[in-house]
Amino acid sequence: MKARAFQKIYTHIENITKATCTVRADGVHNEEMALVAGRPAQVVKIDRDRITLQVFPGTQGIPTDAEVVFLGRPPVLTVSPDLKGRFFNAYGAPIDNGPAIEGEEREIGGPSVNPVRRKQPSELIATGIAGIDLNNTIVTGQKIPFFADPDQPFNQVMCNVALRARADVIILGGMGMSNDDYLYYRTMFENAGALDRIICFMNTTEDPPVERLLVPDMCLTAAEYFAVEHRAKVLVLLSDMTLYADALSIVSNRMDRIPSKDSMPGSLYSDLAKIYEKAAQFPDGGSITIIAVTTLSGGDITHAIPDNTGYITEGQLYLRRDTDIGKVIIDPFRSLSRLKQLVIGKKTREDHPQVMNACVRLYADAAAAKTKLENGFDLSDYDKRALEFAREYSRELLAIDINIDNDTMLDTAWRLFGKYFTRDEVAIKQELMERYWKE
Amino acid sequence: MSTKGTVVGIVANLVTIEVDGPVAQNEICYIDLHGTKLMAEVIKIAGTQVYAQVFESTRGLYTGCAVAFTGHMLEVTLGPGMLSKSYDGLQNDLYLMSGVFLNRGEYTAALDSSARWEFTPLVEVGDEVRAADWIGEVPEGWIRHKIMVPFDYPGIGRITSIAPKGTYRVTDRIAVVVDAEGNERELTMSMRWPVKVEIKGYASKLRPFKILETGVRAIDILNPMMEGGTGFIPGPFGCGKTVLQHAISKNAEADLIVLVACGERANEVVEIFVEFPELDDPRTGRKLIERTIIVCNTSNMPVAAREASVYTGMTIAEYYRMMGLKVLLLADSTSRWAQALREMSNRMEELPGPDAFPMDLTAIIANFYARAGFVQLNNGQSGSITFIGTVSPAGGNLKEPVTEATKKAARAFYALSQARADSKRYPAIDPIDSYSKYLEYQEVVDYFDATIEPGWVGKVMRLKDMLLRGKEARDQINILGDDSVPLEYHITYHKAEVIDFTLLQQDAFDAIDASTPIKRQQYMVNKVLDVCSRSFAFDNFEEVGAFFRRIINIFRQMNYQEFMSERFRQLEAQLETVMQEREGRGVPEG
């Protein structure tokens, strides 16, 4: 980030807090970028000529006579087809020793798509994972997070999904990602021969946390460029949005804002929505799909971060360790894809919606039976069959290591129905029963 | 001269303005950013310093930006041509906006000023008129859109000129009224009205007494909504608030639906844009879009305009109510509106109430709900606004400020339960916790006696009791174990399951099951009550479960068939056979 020659330099900082400093200056614009002692900063408050700057790397060691240079523009990303295959930091500067990108500067965090210009998403994304494709089918233009405890293999699942998704461009936004996970992604993309369609904006655990706040907007500005101008199918991976929200709370706390639930800023909903709503199906064929990770603490989805996320995204994929089969599964109860209605039974086989629901209903019966068992009661014959079914359903369809096509998933479900239940117990529309029931 | 000002401070979308003249609370002003005008609303005045919330992004604003005040509050334009439109929260026509992205500072006209309307006068020169009186009408789609005396017209006036039958534009002069002092006022077919002020000019507001059919069985049967009534749908994310509201908007028997998408997902509104022009209104055969107005301020659109969107929707609804129409206003989600208030209150550093919401949240919500209602117009006709809002409680906990405040304001409560949604029992309306206060109204009881069947509310209460007893039986079974409770407990539990699966659960995505007319609901209620009042004999609890699962399966198949079709009849006969096989062998239960 370079200062331009004609810019005025200020050297009298009046006030310094952990995250901000205040300087007197004229002609400064809201949200303008600046350099404070060479560190990137952004205008967050203007009170006449008193300008408050948020210093992304923090203010440690900044003296009151440090140089403050205003850059005359909000944060930008230089866009060009050459972004593909490149790795950047949160400010959009290369971290892969490659050349600087030549192209057009775009403001990040730009305006929203006019809702009436959006197209309805309708293109299925096949992942081979039945916990997604069968129960929670996702489509291009959707936004959906994984809800997972930090010890679960969400990065592996995301990586698999990304590589199987047939996206034209994959954009990875890392927020507080461990260096090991960052290298894991790099290696996986490289091994899959996909590096030429990857773009990465990375803030690792080694970088200052407040810098993360720029990562989603960087990713989405690049995504909009490819989806709108190149009509590309873009898949954006954001990991981990909980750490993004943590950075928001750090900033709002340091600026003395009144916290709401779980010490998060009162604007958390709007802040997250601005990011997730960038997912869209554009009229000319391009699309932005967002798959994110929201790590939970002890599986608690009522915490403000997953809670607000759930209210914004189009469903969530909930990872849970199933101790009965010793594998991580996509929990059918808490998971949901709200856009599945648009494709299931239309782009997939007609029996898909009913089979999916019947499976989950029977799985719920098994859960009830399990509670009974734990409370020391005898199980009925039905309970026992439901439990058997649940175990096999979990192993063959819910586990994240599955990779089969949609018809195979449905056939597997019918096989399990026939093996464990009567037709009355499965209770699916008669016509479908007649066509697909397997004794 | 209108007041001018200069921007002196900016934090997010709150700006401070130094002014040179008088300013009103809630006055609208425009901030000039290099020629782009950004709309803002005054929310606090301290001497010559005025605080305003900007309805747009404030990126690039600076100390010294010029501000022009307009002298009026946030207003909408009312007149023919709103039907089928899609507006943003400030009533900009979204289809008229250029480009794929929403450009800051682009404002579009709510009404088409070049459109010509077929006007028929309803008054003559010399007639006395008051605010809201109908002076003419134009066909707007299928609605006989009334041209009214402006709602702010004081006292009584006399028509001195009225346009003859013919075609006119909304801005053409169609009448002149003169008051007692001889002041003349020219009237056109449109007027402006501040959204935060209720349109009053009606004779009186009555207690709701007529059902507003929604086609959703769990509502119509157990906790009916009334024409002019208020209700709300709280529920954790993903439990089906939006799907339920969409189902209501498709099937409810209202004349006009105003849908406010307030701070929710854009793709959900796209669904409406795509489906409503295709789907038929089940009652009239016209396309759904022909009776719909959409106000859409999705979660990524500016927060201040989100707050405005519910008022814009309400004001449009009130305008059509004054024409004697039955309007249904739906807002999803009112929590987002409350959050917009919270964001602003926090930025203003006001003393926060519970969960950092503003202290007067309860009053704001109550005032808003109070604008709904069934009204008698001055000409003896009636009109209504039924309002149903969704609430998105933080953490799914109903003890949070927005839910609690709304509970005080709304008469019907449709609580969506996570447990029901998890087990795909849709719609996930909790049959035990939910209520409709209207069932206590004597006029409602009488209305049902006359229009559905005598003793209807009694039957509804029986269903509710059986559901409650079923729940208690299930709790006992879970505590004591299948074997350790009398067989009756299993029977009671399963009868409640029959009610649940047959009447309450409904497949919103099935062409037939999605909406059930009241006649069919009545038939099914009687059928289910018949099953529940018969006594069946069983040897053990496993038999109970197996038997009722069969019954439920037959009922479910019936719900998927055309009412009274051959297949429906066959299933009904099958049901009877299955029941008779089980009957008469045991002692009747109490």
Ligand SMILES: Nc1ncnc2c1ncn2[C@@H]1O[C@H](COP(=O)(O)OP(=O)(O)OP(=O)(O)O)[C@@H](O)[C@H]1O
């Ligand atoms: N009546 C129904 N029939 C079938 N599926 C349903 C029904 N209601 C809800 N669902 C399922 O639940 C999903 C979520 O429903 P919906 O979007 O209405 O939730 P919500 O309560 O509005 O959530 P949020 O608060 O996050 O907006 C739907 O996408 C659908 O898959």
Ligand SMILES: [Mg+2]
């Ligand atoms: Mg919703």
